[in-house]
Amino acid sequence: MxxxxxxxxxxxxxxxxxxxxxxxxxxxxxxxxxxxxxxxxxxxxxxxxxxxxxxxxxxxxxxxxxxxxxxxxxxxxxxxxxxxxxxxxxxxxxxxxxxxxxxxxxxxxxxxxxxxxxxxxxxxxxxxxxxxxxxxxxxxxxxxxxxxxxxxxxxxxxxxxxxxxxxxxxxxxxxxxxxRMRAPLPAEPGPAVLVLDDPSPAAARHALLGTAPLLDRDELEDLVLALSEVVDNAWVHGVPPVRVALWTGERTVVTVTDTGPGPSDPYAGLLPAKGSATAGLGLWMAHQLDREVTLHRGAGGFTVRMTAGPS
Amino acid sequence: MVRGATGTAQEGQSYPGRHAASAAELAGVAAELGAGVRPGAVEVVAVRSVYGADAVVEPEAQVRTYAAATNAAVADGFTGLRVAAEITTLVRTTAQRDAFARYEQRIDRFMTRHPFSAVCAYDREVLGVAALAELACVHPAASPGATPFRFFARDGVDAVLGGEIDRTARELLARTLDRAELAPRGDELVVDAAELGFLDHRGLLLLDELGHREEAVVALRDAPAVVGRMAALLGLARIRVDTVGTTVDTIGTTT
The missing domain is CATH 3.40.50.300 (P-loop containing nucleotide triphosphate hydrolases)
Structure with missing residues (x-):
C-alpha cells in the first residue's frame, strides 16, 4: 500500500x-x-x-x-x-x-x-x-x-x-x-567566428572541427554528434534556408536555425520520441550529451543553441 | 611475368570492357603488357568471356571461378593472381549492380585469405555518382570522393567500417549491409571501427538491425568513444562498443 x-x-x-x-x-x-x-x-x-x-x-x-x-x-x-x-x-x-x-x-x-x-x-x-x-x-x-x-x-x-x-x-x-521556447536567444559575447548557409551535416561537422574548439575529446565528439543530428533535423523537419553559426572562446556555442516553426511537441528533446519512428531522437540525444541545449522559436524561425566547455 | 614490389611473380589478367574489344585488339594489349615477361604471365580477355555480355553475376559462382584461376596460377608456379578489370558493363542496371555488389563483398573476403588481388575500374560518367558509390564503398580503397564510407573485409574481423556515416550515407549503408551477407561464425559480428570518423544515431540503428537480422551482437572494435555513449543512450541490444581500452556493454540497459 x-x-x-x-x-x-x-x-x-x-x-x-x-x-x-x-x-x-x-x-x-x-x-x-x-x-x-x-x-x-x-x-x-x-x-x-x-x-x-x-x-x-x-x-x-x-x-x-x-x-x-x-x-x-x-x-x-x-x-x-x-x-x-x-x-x-x-x-x-x-x-x-x-x-x-x-x-x-x-x-x-x-x-x-x-x-x-x-x-x-x-x-x-x-x-x-x-x-x-x-x-x-x-x-x-x-x-x-x-x-x-x-x-x-x-x-x-x-x-x-x-x-x-x-x-x-x-x-x-x-x-x-x-x-520557454519563445524566450529570445541570449546575446553572444561577440560576432560569430563562422556562419554557414545551408550546410550539409558533414559540412557543419567539418567546420566545427576546423575551428579547433578548446574542448576535451569527449566534449568535442559529443558536440560534433549533436550538431550533425540537429542540422540533419533542420533539413528533414525544418524549413530551409538553414544557417549554422559558431562562437569559440572559453566556451563553444553553436546555433542551428531554420525558418520553420520548430517541433510541435513541447517535450521535444527532453523525452525520447519513440512513437514516431526516430524523429526527435537526434534532438533528444543532443540534450543527453551536451550540457546546455536550448530551443528558441521566434520571428526568424527556430533555433537550437548548444554550448560546450566550462560552465 | 608481372613483378611486384617484392619481386614475387604473379600472374596477371586484364579485362578491358568499355567497348566490345575484338580478338585482335585483345591480342595487341596482351603483347604490349606481356613484352619481356614469362609467357602466360599476362592474359588479356574480354569481360564477356569471363562474365558473359551484360551479365548479372552469380556471386558465389564467380568467386569459385577466381578461386580456381588462383589455384591454377599457383600450380603453374606463380605466387598468386592479380586481376585488373574494367567492368562498367556489368553494373549498369540495378539488378546487375545488386548482384555485383554482393559479389564484390564475397570476393573481397576471399582476397583476405588467398593470393588473389584485383583493381576494379568503373566509368564514372556512365554510372553516375550514386551507382558508383554503391560499388566504391565495398573496396578498401577508392577514388577520392567516390564514397562517404568504406565497408570491406579484413583478416581477423568480419568487416571494417571506415569513413563518415550520416543522413547522406544512410541508404547506401543499409543496402551495403544487406548485400554483405555476413555469416557470423558465432554470436558476434566483429567490425573494426578504428577508421570510423563519424556515425550518427540512425547509422548505429542500422548496425543494430544488422545484429537482429543475423542474430548476433555487432561488436564495434576501437570505435570513437561517442559511439559507445550513443549506444548506451539508445539501449541497443545488438550493439557492443569496444572503444580503445574500455568496453561499453549496452546489453541489458533499460531505457
Whole structure:
C-alpha cells in the first residue's frame, strides 16, 4: 500500500518546499525520508552539498537511503529524466508500491532555462509512476524569478511547517515549455567566428572541427554528434534556408536555425520520441550529451543553441 | 611475368570492357603488357568471356571461378593472381549492380585469405555518382570522393567500417549491409571501427538491425568513444562498443 498524500493512486506526486532556514528544511525533508525508509520504500536523495550534510546528520546511520551525486545525477535536464526513469523502473520491477525522491536541481541563473524545462517536463515524464518527489529550494539563495518558475511547475506545495496543499499557482507544463521556447536567444559575447548557409551535416561537422574548439575529446565528439543530428533535423523537419553559426572562446556555442516553426511537441528533446519512428531522437540525444541545449522559436524561425566547455 | 614490389611473380589478367574489344585488339594489349615477361604471365580477355555480355553475376559462382584461376596460377608456379578489370558493363542496371555488389563483398573476403588481388575500374560518367558509390564503398580503397564510407573485409574481423556515416550515407549503408551477407561464425559480428570518423544515431540503428537480422551482437572494435555513449543512450541490444581500452556493454540497459 502506497503511503502519503498520493495513497490510493498510481500517479506521480510532485511537490516542493520553499524554505528559508536549515531547520525548516530538516523539519520537512527528514521525516519524509525517515518515513519512506520505515515503510520500505526506496528513497533517493540528490541534494546540494550543504543540504546533503544536514540531512545525513539528521538520519540514523545506515538508514537505507540511496544518496546520488547531485553533479552526476543532474548533469543535463534530459539525462536526469532518463536516469531517474531507469532507477524507478528497476525499483518497480522489484514490486515496491512507491519510490520517494528528494532533490534540488542546479539553479544558477545561466543554466536555469534548462532546469525549468526539467521541472515542467517531469510532471509528464513520471506521470504514470507511483513516485513521490519532494523538491527543496532555499529562498535565501534562490533568485525571485527562479522561485516564480518553481511555483509554476510544482502541482503540490509543502509549507515549512509540513502542511501539504495543492498549488493554485501550478501552470500546465506544456504552457511553461512553449513559453520557454519563445524566450529570445541570449546575446553572444561577440560576432560569430563562422556562419554557414545551408550546410550539409558533414559540412557543419567539418567546420566545427576546423575551428579547433578548446574542448576535451569527449566534449568535442559529443558536440560534433549533436550538431550533425540537429542540422540533419533542420533539413528533414525544418524549413530551409538553414544557417549554422559558431562562437569559440572559453566556451563553444553553436546555433542551428531554420525558418520553420520548430517541433510541435513541447517535450521535444527532453523525452525520447519513440512513437514516431526516430524523429526527435537526434534532438533528444543532443540534450543527453551536451550540457546546455536550448530551443528558441521566434520571428526568424527556430533555433537550437548548444554550448560546450566550462560552465 | 608481372613483378611486384617484392619481386614475387604473379600472374596477371586484364579485362578491358568499355567497348566490345575484338580478338585482335585483345591480342595487341596482351603483347604490349606481356613484352619481356614469362609467357602466360599476362592474359588479356574480354569481360564477356569471363562474365558473359551484360551479365548479372552469380556471386558465389564467380568467386569459385577466381578461386580456381588462383589455384591454377599457383600450380603453374606463380605466387598468386592479380586481376585488373574494367567492368562498367556489368553494373549498369540495378539488378546487375545488386548482384555485383554482393559479389564484390564475397570476393573481397576471399582476397583476405588467398593470393588473389584485383583493381576494379568503373566509368564514372556512365554510372553516375550514386551507382558508383554503391560499388566504391565495398573496396578498401577508392577514388577520392567516390564514397562517404568504406565497408570491406579484413583478416581477423568480419568487416571494417571506415569513413563518415550520416543522413547522406544512410541508404547506401543499409543496402551495403544487406548485400554483405555476413555469416557470423558465432554470436558476434566483429567490425573494426578504428577508421570510423563519424556515425550518427540512425547509422548505429542500422548496425543494430544488422545484429537482429543475423542474430548476433555487432561488436564495434576501437570505435570513437561517442559511439559507445550513443549506444548506451539508445539501449541497443545488438550493439557492443569496444572503444580503445574500455568496453561499453549496452546489453541489458533499460531505457
Amino acid at each position: 502506497r503511503a502519503g498524500p498520493a495513497s490510493g493512486t498510481d500517479r506521480y506526486h510532485h511537490e516542493v518546499v520553499l524554505h528559508g532556514a536549515d531547520e525548516e528544511f530538516l523539519a520537512v525533508v527528514a521525516p519524509f525520508v525517515r518515513e519512506g525508509v520505515a515503510a520500505g520504500e526506496p528513497t533517493i536523495v540528490a541534494l546540494a552539498e550543504h543540504e546533503s550534510a544536514l540531512l545525513r546528520r539528521a538520519l540514523p546511520r545506515g538508514a537505507g537511503v540511496s544518496w546520488l551525486s547531485r553533479a552526476e545525477q543532474y548533469r543535463t535536464p534530459a539525462s536526469a529524466i532518463r536516469t531517474y526513469r531507469e532507477q524507478f523502473a528497476e525499483a518497480f520491477r522489484a514490486g515496491v508500491p512507491q519510490v520517494r525522491l528528494v532533490g534540488n536541481v542546479p539553479h544558477h541563473v545561466a543554466a536555469w532555462s534548462g532546469w525549468v524545462r526539467y521541472e515542467a517536463a517531469v510532471n509528464q515524464a513520471f506521470a504514470a509512476l507511483p513516485v513521490w518527489s519532494l523538491c527543496s529550494y532555499d529562498t535565501r539563495v534562490t533568485p525571485r524569478a527562479i522561485i516564480d518558475d518553481v511555483v509554476r511547475t510544482h502541482p503540490h506545495l509543502v509549507g515549512p511547517d509540513g502542511t501539504r496543499r495543492p498549488n493554485p499557482g501550478f501552470v500546465d507544463p506544456e504552457e511553461v515549455l512553449t513559453e
